[in-house]
Amino acid sequence: MQPDSYSALVVEEIAPSSYAREIRSKKITQLPPGDLLIRVHYSSLNYKDALSASGNRGVTKKYPHVPGIDAAGVIVESSSPGFRPGDRVIASGFDIGMNIPGGFGQYIRVPAEWALLCPQNLTLRESMIYGTAGFTAAQSVERLVNFPIVPGKGKILVTGATGGVGSLAIALLTHLHYRVCAVSGKPEAAEFLTRLGAAEIISREQAADPSGKLLLKEKWAGVVDTVGGEILATAIKSTAYGGAVTCCGNVASPDLPLSVYPFILRSVSLLGIDSAKCPVHIRHEIWQKLAGEWCIANLDSLATECRLEELPAFIERMLQGRHTGRVIVNLL
Numbered sequence: 134m135q136p137d138s139y140s141a142l143v144v145e146e147i148a149p150s151s152y153a154r155e156i157r158s159k160k161i162t163q164l165p166p167g168d169l170l171i172r173v174h175y176s177s178l179n180y181k182d183a184l185s186a187s188g189n190r191g192v193t194k195k196y197p198h199v200p201g202i203d204a205a206g207v208i209v210e211s212s213s214p215g216f217r218p219g220d221r222v223i224a225s226g227f228d229i230g231m232n233i234p235g236g237f238g239q240y241i242r243v244p245a246e247w248a249l250l251c252p253q254n255l256t257l258r259e260s261m262i263y264g265t266a267g268f269t270a271a272q273s274v275e276r277l278v279n280f281p282i283v284p285g286k287g288k289i290l291v292t293g294a295t296g297g298v299g300s301l302a303i304a305l306l307t308h309l310h311y312r313v314c315a316v317s318g319k320p321e322a323a324e325f326l327t328r329l330g331a332a333e334i335i336s337r338e339q340a341a342d343p344s345g346k347l348l349l350k351e352k353w354a355g356v357v358d359t360v361g362g363e364i365l366a367t368a369i370k371s372t373a374y375g376g377a378v379t380c381c382g383n384v385a386s387p388d389l390p391l392s393v394y395p396f397i398l399r400s401v402s403l404l405g406i407d408s409a410k411c412p413v414h415i416r417h418e419i420w421q422k423l424a425g426e427w428c429i430a431n432l433d434s435l436a437t438e439c440r441l442e443e444l445p446a447f448i449e450r451m452l453q454g455r456h457t458g459r460v461i462v463n464l465l
């Protein structure tokens with residue numbers, strides 16, 4: 134029988150700019166309107182969740198709030214012809230966990246357009262090991278593949294390498310026979326990155342050129358950037374003639390200190406990546422790839438599983454830039 138309440142991680146502003154995170158019981162009837170009521174089995178932790186859980190008003194406008202931009206679970210109620218009770222679904226992006234209650238609660242209610250059927254050969258748990266981070270990594274890799282940057286063309290630089298997007302980008306690129314150079318601020322994670330497939334590892338200092346030069350030695354056929362700022366600018370200045378650079382994140386900085394020369398003298402292309410509003414047909418194609426021809430063999434080794442009660446500690450680690458790989462949340 135359907136319970137009338139559920140557990141969720143609630144973030145509340147307890148004093149100006151001071152936020153508390155605690156597990157609370159919430160009423161299902163108080164969820165916002167939407168076509169699908171979903172019993173969430175697994176969620177995952179993304180950088181945006183850490184921002185939402187710490188009062189970032191650019192991500193979440195109103196508190197108290199339940200974060201979690203990712204949710205994988207089973208439909209309990211559906212008013213949409215596309216979904217039936219019992220269907221296994223992935224709901225991610227759009228406003229989930231940003232301004233409507235998200236996957237850090239055992240139930241969510243969302244519009245049908247924000248969900249898709251979980252591919253048959255993927256478990257709900259596996260889908261959350263990928264989560265938005267894996268989906269974004271796949272979008273970035275797909276843009277390079279389609280550009281096309283072929284594996285024989287040269288090395289691909291991946292920044293923020295031990296993070297969710299970075300680690301999955303390395304695994305996907307390696308799976309597709311690209312040679313990867315990883316940028317990481319964690320020397321202790323060298324073994325983890327080598328196991329993912331990184332052929333070379335450089336430090337953040339090596340990846341950020343402070344000289345102010347407008348162009349640097351050509352090193353990369355392509356780049357998957359997750360950090361922005363000086364590291365992204367240096368990567369663009371070091372991309373070889375005709376190369377391509379994807380840009381999805383800003384953990385280091387939202388700035389891009391750069392001239393136009395890499396674009397007008399080396400024909401370098403900068404490709405923007407957004408997962409949140411990605412159209413449903415592209416979402417569907419990418420999830421099918423992640424479950425099929427692009428499926429990473431050692432996916433499980435990337436994930437640390439936690440319960441809702443353990444999540445605040447992982448959020449803190451992520452905010453301090455100390456975490457590695459993917460954290461998935463078991464809400465069963």
Ligand SMILES: NC(=O)c1ccc[n+]([C@@H]2O[C@H](COP(=O)([O-])OP(=O)(O)OC[C@H]3O[C@@H](n4cnc5c(N)ncnc54)[C@H](OP(=O)(O)O)[C@@H]3O)[C@@H](O)[C@H]2O)c1
Nearest residue numbers: 180293294295296297298317318382383384385407408454
């Ligand atoms: N556009 C989109 O749709 C989309 C989707 C998903 C994520 N994102 C963005 O992509 C970025 C990465 O997300 P994520 O979930 O992978 O985050 P994450 O798991 O926290 O990983 C970020 C990684 O960046 C590196 N890093 C941290 N602080 C840094 C700094 N000050 N300078 C340089 N590198 C630093 C760290 O790796 P190392 O220690 O190995 O260097 C860290 O593990 C975030 O900005 C996120 O908002 C965007």
